[in-house]
Structures are given as C-alpha cells and as structure tokens.
Amino acid sequence: MDGFYAYTYGSAAWLGLQALPLIVMPKMIITMLATDMHMTTDIEVYLSRSLGFALVLVALIVMFFTGSVPLSSSMGQPVSLEDSDPKAPYAVPIVTVTTLFHALSMIYCYMRWVNYRQMGYVLGAVGYGAMACVGLWCLIFGTSAKRLSKRTGADKRTAGFPFRNTMAYDKRKDRKMG
Template sequence: MDAFYAYTYGSAAWLGLQALPLIIMPKMIITMLATDLHMTTDVEVYFSRSLGFALVLLALIIMFFTGSVPLSSSISQPVSLEDSEPKAPYAVPIVRITMFFHALSMIYCYMRWVNYRQTGYVLGAVGYGAMACLGLWCLVFGTSAGRISKRTGADKRTAGFPFKNSSAYDKKKDRKMG
C-alpha cells in the first residue's frame, strides 16, 4: 500500500476513532475535558454528538472523493495495484484540504495542552500531527509521476551533483542509445 492510500485510510480511521466516543458517550468526554466539575447540559451533549457526526462525515468524504472507495458499482477501467497515482479527480485537493485541517487541529490541540496540561490534548496533537505529516508527504512526493526515461528507465530528475550518481539520467547516454 502506498503512502496516498495509507493517508486516506489512516485519516478516516483517526477521525472515526475520535467520533466514536463523541457519539456514544459524550458526557464522559465532556467531563474528562472540562476544567471544572459541573453537570453536563443538553447543549453540550448536542454539540458533542454533532461534532462526532461531522467527523464521520469528513472521514466518509475523504474515503469516497479520493477514490479509495469507488463511487459506483461498475468499474469502467481496471484497477491496478501498481498505479501509485490516485484516479479520482478530487484526490489531490481533498488531501491538501485535509492536511491543512489536520495541521490546524494539531496546533489547536497543542495550544490547549500548553494551557491546561491534559493528556487528551497531547494525544490529539500527536495524532493530528502524524496525519498532517503524512498528508504533506503525499502532497510533496506523491502527486507527480516523475520523469522516467523510456530508453534507460532512469529518473530524469536525479542529478550527479555533488556526488557521482550512477543511476542519474544522462542525456548524452540517452542520445547514443537512440
């Protein structure tokens, strides 16, 4: 499994992991993260469950619009496991947006941890930070097909500077072979 699909499945799992306790037991989550002891109100429970449902929706959007789960039951072109490029047209924008979401959520959780020193916030910051780093990895290294020479099979973007690279693309060698 390549990094792109690891990001989409991991991101959906991370959001689902957070949504489950917010939907099932919102009073416990509110009590754990509250700075003072008080009875939970119906509004707090409502917003907690609404956040849980929104996280589930975001996880489903990530899964469907990145092409990790097909949107139709018929497959018009065969799916190949060797392809590292996502086939869905919205894959790269969705990864970009969710990467920013994970980064902003990581900053928010970290700032809450700095102020309140609660373990839940540092765990959230670590999880969001890991997903943001993987999303950035996918955006930097997973969105271009590369420039592979048809004749030599070497990547044309590699260079021999500052050390000699024996697998670097050589235009002179490529012209001689052709």
C-alpha cells in the same frame, strides 16, 4: 499500498477513532476535558455528538472523493492523481484541505495542552501532526507525474548531489559491452 492510500485510509481511521467516543459516550469525554467539575448539559452532549457525526462525514468524504473507495463496479483501474483523471477529480483538493485541517487541529490541540496540561490534547496533537505530515508528503511527492527515462527506466528527477550513484546507467560501460 502507496503513500496516498495510506494517507486517505489513515486520515479516515483517525477521524473515525475520534468520532466514536464523541458519539457513544459524550458525557465521559466532556468530563475528561472540562477544567472544572460540573454536570454536563444537554447542549454539550448535543454538540459533542454533532462533532462526532461531522468527523464521520469528513472521513467518508475523504474516502469516497479521493477515489480510495471506488464508486463504480470496476476495480481494475488504479486511482491516478492527475487533474484530468475522471475517476478521482477531487483527490488533490481534498488531500490539500484535509492536510490543512489536520495541521490547524494540531496547532489547536497543542495550544490547549500548553494552557491546560491535559494528556488528551497531547495525544490529539501527536495524531493530527502525524496526519498533517503524511498529507504534506503526499502533496509534495505524490501528486507529480513520474519522469522516467525511456532508455534506462530511471527517474529523471534524481540528482547525484551529494552522493554519486555508482550503479546508475553509464554510457561508456554500455558502449564497451555493445
């Protein structure tokens, strides 16, 4: 499994993990995160469950529109991140939007932790931060096509600075053998 699939499955799992307690036991979550002890109102329960359902929806959108879950009966073709690929045309935009969502949520959770010092916000900030980092890694390294040399099969994007690759293809060595 490459980094792209790890991000999509991890992002969906992280959002689902947050959605489950919001849907199943919203009163407990409200009580844990409230600054003062009060009876939960019906609107708080409604908004908690609505947020849980929205998180499930975002997780499903990530899974289906990035091509991680195939929408056709053919399982043989891997998902490509090329813009011209008809199997997953929304893969890169969805990864971009969800990475931005995870980064903004991490900042929000961290600011809430700074103000209220509740452990739930730290856990949220760590989880969102990890997903934002993996998403950024996928956007930087996972969306560009490989440039492999036809002759050697090595990736042309690599450089020898600051360490030289002594095991790489050497023209002089190849001439001596041939």
